[in-house]
Amino acid sequence: MASDRITIFDTTLRDGEQAPGFSLRTSEKVALAKELDALGVDLIEAGFPIASHDDAEGVKQVAASVRRPVIAALARCRPEDITRAGDSLKGAERYRIHTFIATSDLHLAKKLNITRDQCLDAAVAAVKQARGYTDDVQFSAEDATRTDMDFLCKVVEAVINAGASTINLPDTVGYSTPDEIRDFFITVRTKVPSSERAVFSAHCHDDLGLAVANTHAAIIGGVRQVECTVNGIGERAGNASLEEIVMGLKVRPDRLPFSTNIKTERLFPASQLLYSLTGQHVQPNKAIVGRNAFAHEAGIHQDGMLKDRRTYEIMSPAEVGVPATTLVLGKHSGRHAVKHRCEAIGVTLTRVELDQVYRRVIARCDENKTFTDEDLAAVVQEVRLQPQ
Numbered sequence: 001m002a003s004d005r006i007t008i009f010d011t012t013l014r015d016g017e018q019a020p021g022f023s024l025r026t027s028e029k030v031a032l033a034k035e036l037d038a039l040g041v042d043l044i045e046a047g048f049p050i051a052s053h054d055d056a057e058g059v060k061q062v063a064a065s066v067r068r069p070v071i072a073a074l075a076r077c078r079p080e081d082i083t084r085a086g087d088s089l090k091g092a093e094r095y096r097i098h099t100f101i102a103t104s105d106l107h108l109a110k111k112l113n114i115t116r117d118q119c120l121d122a123a124v125a126a127v128k129q130a131r132g133y134t135d136d137v138q139f140s141a142e143d144a145t146r147t148d149m150d151f152l153c154k155v156v157e158a159v160i161n162a163g164a165s166t167i168n169l170p171d172t173v174g175y176s177t178p179d180e181i182r183d184f185f186i187t188v189r190t191k192v193p194s195s196e197r198a199v200f201s202a203h204c205h206d207d208l209g210l211a212v213a214n215t216h217a218a219i220i221g222g223v224r225q226v227e228c229t230v231n232g233i234g235e236r237a238g239n240a241s242l243e244e245i246v247m248g249l250k251v252r253p254d255r256l257p258f259s260t261n262i263k264t265e266r267l268f269p270a271s272q273l274l275y276s277l278t279g280q281h282v283q284p285n286k287a288i289v290g291r292n293a294f295a296h297e298a299g300i301h302q303d304g305m306l307k308d309r310r311t312y313e314i315m316s317p318a319e320v321g322v323p324a325t326t327l328v329l330g331k332h333s334g335r336h337a338v339k340h341r342c343e344a345i346g347v348t349l350t351r352v353e354l355d356q357v358y359r360r361v362i363a364r365c366d367e368n369k370t371f372t373d374e375d376l377a378a379v380v381q382e383v384r385l386q387p388q
Contacts, residue, residue, distance in 0.1 A: 006249065006258045007225040008242065009201065010036050011045040012274070013062065014074055015239055016229035021280050026058045028277045033062045035273050036230075037069055039266040041242075045098065045227075048074040049088040050081045056088045063092035070094045070136065077101040077126035086133035097130040098168075099123075100140035103147040103155055116151055123155055127162040137164050140203070144169035145176045145184060153191045160194045166225060167198045171214060174207030174237065178217035185221030201225035204240045206232060211240035216248055216256055230274050231282050231289065243267045243288040243320065251315055268321035288320055295326040299334025302327050306336050329376065331365040338376075345373050347380050356383045 013029050016022060024032065029046065036044050044066065049056035063071045071092040075081035077099050089095040101112075101123050108114055114122075123139065130137040139159040141152060156167055169188065171181060185202070189195040202218035202225070204211040215226050232241030246262045271289035275281060284291040294317045296302050304311035305325065317325055327337045338358045342349055349357060360379045365371050 004258045005224070006219060006260050007042045007199070007201075008040075008246070008260055008262060009043040009045065009072070009225050009227045010041040010229065010242060011203075011227050011239065012036070012229040012233065012242075013058070014045040014047050015203075015227075015235060016233040017047075018235055019233050019238065022233055022278050024058075024277060026054065026061050029058045030061050030065045032230075032273060032277060033066045035266075035270050037066045038263070039270050040261045040263045041069055042261060043070040043072050043096065045072040045074060047088075049084040050075065050078075056084060059085075059088040060091060063089050063095065067093045070096050072096040072098045072138070075099045075126070075130070077122040079125075079129060082126055082129045082133075086130070089133070094136070095134055096136040096138055096166075097133055098138040098140065099126040099130055100142050100168075101126070102142040103152055104143035105148065106146065107143050120155055120158055124158050124162045127159045127164045131163040135163075135165070138166035138168055138201070139164040140168040140170060140201075142170060143172045145171045145181065146173070149187065149191070153188060156188060156198075157192050157194055160192070160198050165198055166201055167195075168201035168203055168225075168227065170203035170227075171205060171211075172203075174205035174211060176204070176214055177208075177210060178213045181214045182217040182221035185218050185223055189222050199224050201227060202240075203227035205234065206237040206239065209237070211238070212244045212248065215240040215245050219256065219258055230270050231286070233274070233280075241287070243271065247288050247315060247320065250319075264319050265321045289322075294322050294324075295328050296337075297328040297330040298332045299337065302337035302340075303334055306340055329361055329365065329371045331362055333361070333365070341373070341376055342380065345377060347377070349380070353380075353383055 017024050033044055046059040046062040047055045049059050059073045071089060073085040073089050075085040075097060085097050101119055103119060108119055127137055127139055141155055144152060185200060200223045202215050202223045204214040226245055228242040228245055229239040230242050232238040246260055249256045249258050268289050282290050296305050301312050327340060329341055335358050338361055339354055357379055
C-alpha cells in the first residue's frame with residue numbers, strides 16, 4: 001500500500017445500523033452495500049453474524065451480491081463467533097474476519113470479569129482460529145485509548161505474531177482529543193516491534209464531537225485505514241463521518257496529503273439513499289451532505305456567491321454530488337439574490353419592480369420561515385397587477 005493511500009473501512013451496515021432507528025432489512029442492506037460499492041469504499045463491514053439469524057443472513061447476502069470491496073464480519077474473541085462469521089462470509093469474493101475484545105482494565109473488570117492474561121489468551125486464540133478461514137484478519141482492542149499502554153502493546157504484538165494483518169485501536173467512547181490520539185498511535189507503533197507487519201486502523205466515536213478531527217489526527221500518527229459511516233451514524237453520538245473524512249483530505253491536501261479511492265460525487269447520493277431506507281434525516285447544517293451545506297441566505301454571502309463562488313464555498317456542490325448551490329430567499333436576503341431567483345424562474349424585472357418585489361419578499365419572510373419559487377412568482381404577479 002502506498003504510504004499516502006488511506007483505506008476506507010465502511011461500517012454503516014454494522015456499527016451504524018446498531019444505532020436506534022437505523023435498523024435495516026436484509027434487502028435494504030444489499031441495496032446500501034451496492035451504493036457503497038459504487039462510492040468506492042475499500043471494505044464493507046456487513047454485520048455481526050452471531051447477533052442474530054437476520055444479521056448472519058444479511059452478511060451472506062451482501063457477500064454474495066457485492067464483489068469488488070472486501071466484505072468483513074465482526075466477531076468477538078469467542079470460538080462460536082469466529083465460526084459464525086467465517087461461515088457467513090464464504091460466498092464473498094474477498095473477505096475479512098474482524099475479531100475484537102476489550103482491553104481496558106475498566107472493561108475487563110466490570111464488563112468481562114476476566115484478567116489481563118485471559119484477555120491476551122482469548123485474543124491470540126481468536127486470531128489463530130480466524131486465520132483458518134482467511135489470511136485477512138483484523139483485530140480490535142475495544143476501549144483501546146483508555147487501556148494501559150504497556151498491556152495494549154503486549155496484546156498488539158501477540159496478535160500480529162498470531163497472524164492479524166490489521167490492528168484497529170478504537171476510541172470506543174469518543175474520549176480522546178486530536179493531539180492525544182495522534183501521539184497514541186505514534187507511541188504504539190514505536191513500542192511494538194512487529195508494527196511494520198500490520199496496517200493500523202482508527203475507529204473514532206463522536207461523543208465529544210471530535211470523531212473526524214481525531215481520525216485525521218490518527219492518520220498523521222501513522223494510521224492507514226479509517227473506520228467510518230455514511231452520515232456519521234452509529235452508537236450514541238455516532239461514528240466518524242465518511243464524507244467529512246474524505247472531503248477533509250480532498251480539500252486540504254496541504255495539511256492532509258493523503259488520498260482515497262472514494263468517488264466523491266457519490267457522497268450525496270449515498271447519504272440520500274441511507275435517509276430513504278431509514279427515514280432518518282441528517283441535521284440541516286451537517287457538513288457536506290446537510291440541506292444547508294451549500295445554501296446561502298444572508299445578503300452579503302449571496303452577493304459574494306453571485307460574483308465568485310469561492311468567496312463563501314471551499315468546495316463545489318458537484319464535487320460531492322449535490323445538484324447545485326441554493327440561494328435561499330429569507331429575511332436576510334439582498335436584492336441581488338431576489339433578482340437572481342426571479343431570473344431563474346424566467347422573470348426579468350425592471351428596477352422599480354425589483355424594489356417592490358424585494359420589499360414584499362422581506363416582509364413575507366418575516367412572517368414565514370420558508371419562501372418558495374411559487375411564493376416568489378405570486379409576489380411578482382401582485383406587483384405587476386397593482387395600479388401604477
